[in-house]
């Protein structure tokens with residue numbers, strides 16, 4: 104067995120990569136496992152677009168410089184903060200670019216076992232290697248939790264699959280396919296099937312499909328912005344709260360958190376998808392399949408309330424993901440049973456640490472603790488910054504190289520601070536009162552339109568306050 108390392112990060116999606124960027128910059132002794140952006144490469148259909156706006160699809164790095172916008176500039180892809188959907192291809196490439204630009208060392212191997220031994224964790228990798236880590240961060244996203252409801256779950260895979268099983272929907276060309284669901288995934292899957300030459304219909308339990316409105320103009324008059332503020336997850340005060348204050352969301356009663364995590368920002372289609380759905384193929388709302396069977400190579404669905412049966416060659420369940428810790432094969436019963444849970448997920452504290460000391464969870468699985476923002480890439484900023492800071496403190500190894508490179512404030516890192524107001528004009532600079540005591544005010548990150556990556560640093564001498572711009 105090799106030396107004890109400080110931190111093991113399990114998972115290399117947006118959350119794991121963002122955390123790695125923070126740990127690396129802080130000089131933490133860590134190892135990182137997983138297949139970079141695997142969910143996005145292997146469980147989403149070619150031709151898909153993200154629903155989140157460009158500005159809300161950034162991975163997080165301490166400098167705030169490796170944004171989707173910076174990637175698009177560097178690779179000559181079109182980019183807009185609002186109103187220009189981000190293609191899946193672009194986003195996957197952005198993840199790779201982020202990782203290579205920041206020189207993140209992801210080991211493309213899965214973690215197969217995790218055992219707590221006293222104060223440390225013993226990890227076993229799929230290739231058989233074993234090692235010990237003082238802290239472990241689980242950032243495994245949703246790929247283990249695809250959910251297919253009854254009665255569809257009883258059908259064979261040849262008749263019914265979850266959306267995550269498909270990257271190439273053109274394979275259904277010429278077939279009759281029923282898509283079950285009412286959210287973006289159902290509607291976009293159906294549109295892609297239709298555009299690939301499949302006969303498609305959508306069955307949704309809801310009485311009507313909800314469509315998101317056009318993104319609001321970020322430079323609206325103040326009164327309009329006060330009435331309906333725009334934030335990472337969309338517009339409105341509750342959305343603003345979920346987007347920007349996971350640490351306050353955590354203070355709500357557990358039952359409220361569980362309910363909000365599940366229902367806030369529920370199924371709805373993006374405005375740009377609407378013309379590709381409406382009038383293009385049947386969308387039958389208020390339809391619940393109560394039984395399903397295969398007959399002569401076809402699937403037959405019986406609909407509640409006596410509606411006509413539906414027959415198709417294949418059913419695709421766009422029925423989302425449900426966190427179920429039992430599905431994490433690398434987490435043994437002994438660890439699972441010592442985890443306090445909320446809404447079926449590991450309950451975490453303000454630093455994302457679970458009730459098993461040293462074991463952290465970030466990403467969608469902690470939505471019942473930290474709020475719906477954790478279901479989206481936008482939440483990676485809060486999670487990576489908070490956990491990065493906690494682990495940099497524990498590790499106590501803020502490398503002098505990182506400090507010298509200006510990536511880390513030599514004072515105690517405090518709450519990361521970002522300007523989140525409306526876009527600023529080119530040439531905008533921070534007020535001179537905020538000039539760092541540790542050096543000249545650095546240039547604003549080109550084209551960011553916001554103050555980015557400023558760390559508010561609480562120096563060891565309380566009477567001084569310094570601002571360090573990264």
Ligand SMILES: Cc1cc2nc3c(=O)[nH]c(=O)nc-3n(C[C@H](O)[C@H](O)[C@H](O)COP(=O)(O)OP(=O)(O)OC[C@H]3O[C@@H](n4cnc5c(N)ncnc54)[C@H](O)[C@@H]3O)c2cc1C
Nearest residue numbers: 114115116117118137138153154155213214244466479480
């Ligand atoms: C169809 C679809 C569309 C979406 N669109 C959007 C969108 O437009 N905007 C948005 O913000 N969010 C979107 N989401 C939500 C998105 O999934 C999350 O925001 C994001 O992927 C969560 O990132 P993550 O890093 O937690 O997990 P993931 O991206 O799921 O990454 C998980 C990582 O864990 C690794 N892993 C898993 N098990 C192990 C193991 N045993 N050992 C080691 N590594 C392991 C995987 O290899 C992978 O690297 C979408 C989700 C789906 C399904």
